[in-house]
Amino acid sequence: MAENIATNYSAPPTQHPGQPAGIVNYQGREIRIIAHRGIHPYPENSMPAFKAAAKWGFGIEFDVWGLRKGNGRFVVTHDPFLRRITGGKDLTPIIESAPKKLKKINLSPNPDEFIGIPSLKQVLKLADEYPNLDFTLDWKIFNPTKTRKYTERLVKKINRFLENHPNNNVTVISFLPESLEIIKELSYGHIKTGFLMHPLNPYNFGWKTTLDKCDYALTTPEMADKWVPRILDHDSKKQIICYWAPPERAVALVDMGCTGLITDYPLDVRDTLLAASTR
Numbered sequence: 001m002a003e004n005i006a007t008n009y010s011a012p013p014t015q016h017p018g019q020p021a022g023i024v025n026y027q028g029r030e031i032r033i034i035a036h037r038g039i040h041p042y043p044e045n046s047m048p049a050f051k052a053a054a055k056w057g058f059g060i061e062f063d064v065w066g067l068r069k070g071n072g073r074f075v076v077t078h079d080p081f082l083r084r085i086t087g088g089k090d091l092t093p094i095i096e097s098a099p100k101k102l103k104k105i106n107l108s109p110n111p112d113e114f115i116g117i118p119s120l121k122q123v124l125k126l127a128d129e130y131p132n133l134d135f136t137l138d139w140k141i142f143n144p145t146k147t148r149k150y151t152e153r154l155v156k157k158i159n160r161f162l163e164n165h166p167n168n169n170v171t172v173i174s175f176l177p178e179s180l181e182i183i184k185e186l187s188y189g190h191i192k193t194g195f196l197m198h199p200l201n202p203y204n205f206g207w208k209t210t211l212d213k214c215d216y217a218l219t220t221p222e223m224a225d226k227w228v229p230r231i232l233d234h235d236s237k238k239q240i241i242c243y244w245a246p247p248e249r250a251v252a253l254v255d256m257g258c259t260g261l262i263t264d265y266p267l268d269v270r271d272t273l274l275a276a277s278t279r
Helices: 002-008 047-055 099-103 120-128 147-164 177-187 202-212 221-234 247-256 266-277
Strands: 023-026 029-036 059-066 074-076 134-139 169-174 192-196 216-219 239-243 260-263
Touching: 023 266, 029 047, 029 134, 029 239, 029 266, 047 059, 047 120, 059 120, 059 147, 074 120, 074 147, 120 134, 120 147, 134 147, 147 169, 147 177, 169 177, 169 216, 177 192, 177 202, 192 202, 202 221, 216 221, 221 239, 221 247, 247 260, 247 266, 260 266
Parallel strands: 029 059, 029 260, 059 134, 134 169, 169 192, 192 216, 216 239, 239 260
Antiparallel strands: 023 029, 059 074
């Protein structure tokens, strides 16, 4: 499988010094292209998926949970329960799982190889090899009573990382405005934030106040036609990222005002934009 990826993915465009990986020039504009949970068909939110994305010049988006056990450790996986990644065998909540247990879970469909659930520390370590890599963390925190405690832990970890890796861009995105406010407060603005606007997010009603405190607005392709004009009308300089962006909508999304695309198809999106930019 890895051999197929290597032959299909071309080398990334040359990056400017200090510029985050994943930037594509489209008609004079810099557009961020971010691999959604890494490069597929490697298992999502796995180190092989992230390494492949970094190798071919894309930023990476990944999901982060704080564990109740394990002295404030953070793990990278999407679902709130273990059920999907264990084939329906385990209903344990991620945050209640012991680090030793998580280390034994194999994400690979091939029983002859082992691909584990990475920690946040492991993912951020990619910066040692890719000093301009663009990190986008989807912060999974849905317990209001624990929001500040867990978010404080996350900010401390990222602040330490940025002290040692000043060229790496780090953005934390979340559905929860409170967590984004805490991040801005405790990082003194050094950590960029983005508000995830989703049709089912009850916090959308206060979007203007929330976006005024964030660096980015994030919307879905389905919401973009309605929300991108409204966001830009409110703040013409607001940076907008579309997540789950399909290649066939890439040009339209960028033309309407999106400055970043989180996608399962980063190469196709990149090539589509480059082709359209030279017409």
